Amino acid sequence: MAHKVIRIATAVAATAIMAFSASAQSLIRDAEIEETIREWTDPILEVSGLVPEDVGIYIINDPSLNAFVANGQRIHIHTGLMIAAETPGQIKGVIAHETCHIACGHTVSRSRAAGVAMRPALLSIGLGLLAIAAGEGGAGAALIGSSQQFAAINFFTHTRPEEASADAHAVKYLATLGQSPAGIVEFFENFRYQEVMSEARRYPYFRAHPLASDRIRTTRALAEATGLMDVPPTDRELQQYQMLRAKLVGFLDSPVKVRRDYPATDTSKPARYARAISAYRAADIQSAMRDIDSLLAEEPENPYFHELKGQILFESGRVADSVEPHKRSLELKPGQPLLLINYARSLNARDDEGDVQLAEVALRDALIAEPDNAFAWAQLAITMEKQGRRPEAQLATAESAYWVGDIVRANSFAHRAVDQLERGTPNYRRADDILLITDPNNPENREFYQRQNRGQRLSIETSNRDMPFGDFSRQRP
Numbered sequence: 387m388a389h390k391v392i393r394i395a396t397a398v399a400a401t402a403i404m405a406f407s408a409s410a411q412s413l414i415r416d417a418e419i420e421e422t423i424r425e426w427t428d429p430i431l432e433v434s435g436l437v438p439e440d441v442g443i444y445i446i447n448d449p450s451l452n453a454f455v456a457n458g459q460r461i462h463i464h465t466g467l468m469i470a471a472e473t474p475g476q477i478k479g480v481i482a483h484e485t486c487h488i489a490c491g492h493t494v495s496r497s498r499a500a501g502v503a504m505r506p507a508l509l510s511i512g513l514g515l516l517a518i519a520a521g522e523g524g525a526g527a528a529l530i531g532s533s534q535q536f537a538a539i540n541f542f543t544h545t546r547p548e549e550a551s552a553d554a555h556a557v558k559y560l561a562t563l564g565q566s567p568a569g570i571v572e573f574f575e576n577f578r579y580q581e582v583m584s585e586a587r588r589y590p591y592f593r594a595h596p597l598a599s600d601r602i603r604t605t606r607a608l609a610e611a612t613g614l615m616d617v618p619p620t621d622r623e624l625q626q627y628q629m630l631r632a633k634l635v636g637f638l639d640s641p642v643k644v645r646r647d648y649p650a651t652d653t654s655k656p657a658r659y660a661r662a663i664s665a666y667r668a669a670d671i672q673s674a675m676r677d678i679d680s681l682l683a684e685e686p687e688n689p690y691f692h693e694l695k696g697q698i699l700f701e702s703g704r705v706a707d708s709v710e711p712h713k714r715s716l717e718l719k720p721g722q723p724l725l726l727i728n729y730a731r732s733l734n735a736r737d738d739e740g741d742v743q744l745a746e747v748a749l750r751d752a753l754i755a756e757p758d759n760a761f762a763w764a765q766l767a768i769t770m771e772k773q774g775r776r777p778e779a780q781l782a783t784a785e786s787a788y789w790v791g792d793i794v795r796a797n798s799f800a801h802r803a804v805d806q807l808e809r810g811t812p813n814y815r816r817a818d819d820i821l822l823i824t825d826p827n828n829p830e831n832r833e834f835y836q837r838q839n840r841g842q843r844l845s846i847e848t849s850n851r852d853m854p855f856g857d858f859s860r861q862r863p
Contacts, residue, residue: 469631475570570609629655645664730749767782788820
């Protein structure tokens with residue numbers, strides 16, 4: 387009985403610090419948004435002593451406010467936070483804070499803090515289970531129910547100094563760049579009311595980053611001491627943020643919200659951008675094309691306006707017409723992996739003479755930049771199949787399955803590829819590698835195969851992370 391209690395207690399207590407681990411929400415990809423966030427983030431990473439190329443930035447499709455570091459040097463940002471922020475400086479402030487958690491070594495110390503924090507939770511759960519076994523169901527349930535609160539309180543006791551350090555370093559990073567640190571102060575002050583809300587009702591960010599009044603006062607004092615509080619964002623940063631927010635609202639929010647935030651009387655570029663996206667999602671293709679064409683008339687060198695036009699045409703069934711806008715987006719932004727994939731997808735679908743060969747070139751270029759892009763591998767499988775190169779198509783399918791974590795399917799298609807590929811070739815060796823790392827006899831893989839045998843669908847966090855933003859937006863939970 388005792389061993390069973392400990393096993394159950396450990397499993398339940400592991401949920402106590404969920405605010406700090408990546409959840410099962412899907413990640414989204416968008417070339418324009420990623421370019422903006424990277425342009426803002428890389429200088430912060432550099433002044434912190436980090437190498438920008440070593441730090442991943444992931445955008446999570448979730449309406450709640452949250453940002454966190456997880457799985458090494460990876461910064462995760464919720465779409466809800468980006469929409470709720472009122473200025474580019476507020477997003478930069480949050481990013482600078484999270485940067486310190488990496489640069490200051492907090493990811494290691496937090497792992498230790500989480501272990502310490504679980505001790506009272508385990509004790510509470512163990513006592514609760516023993517109480518239930520003794521017939522005191524109510525008391526036992528109360529003890530188990532309080533375990534998460536005990537763990538959270540203990541965790542925050544250990545991490546509060548790190549939060550203060552991250553605030554101070556965020557101010558320092560921005561000041562070193564000559565940028566205003568006002569954004570982080572504004573962000574905290576805008577959501578000060580979260581402190582009076584119950585733990586369950588708070589945004590995830592403020593469960594992990596408690597907003598004590600003294601913390602806000604200290605951060606403001608540090609920011610004011612820089613003398614940079616009144617430095618405004620550049621015109622470019624303002625435009626970038628306005629277009630970023632418009633794109634997110636257009637793709638992720640309801641048409642009612644889009645019309646409220648961007649009424650027809652608003653003829654600005656961000657408003658027309660949001661309305662074009664919203665109209666296309668609502669299958670009002672005429673309105674969508676009217677707005678995107680008006681944007682292109684004013685800014686014909688914007689690759690992302692061409693990308694959106696190609697996407698609208700492709701998904702409204704005008705596949706042949708979608709090729710040229712995607713091609714033009716690449717002429718304006720050469721080598722951009724997601725634009726290459728969009729172009730290849732249109733070529734695959736049009737399938738005129740020479741299209742699949744052009745698609746293969748585009749996809750292989752994209753995969754040099756992003757070898758883990760599952761959607762690109764899936765498109766390459768289509769390209770190979772259209773050329774009658776089935777073993778290579780099977781290998782590409784195995785790659786796609788592997789990079790979304792479906793090792794059962796990856797193993798199956800790698801087997802088919804190995805049976806037909808010429809031994810000793812790079813493709814054969816890669817297929818053989820996939821077989822090795824997805825081997826069902828490997829103890830680390832048994833859970834996946836057991837789920838498959840039980841007919842359970844795998845829940846993979848990264849299953850949609852490499853799909854184009856517009857396609858993905860309609861598949862979100």
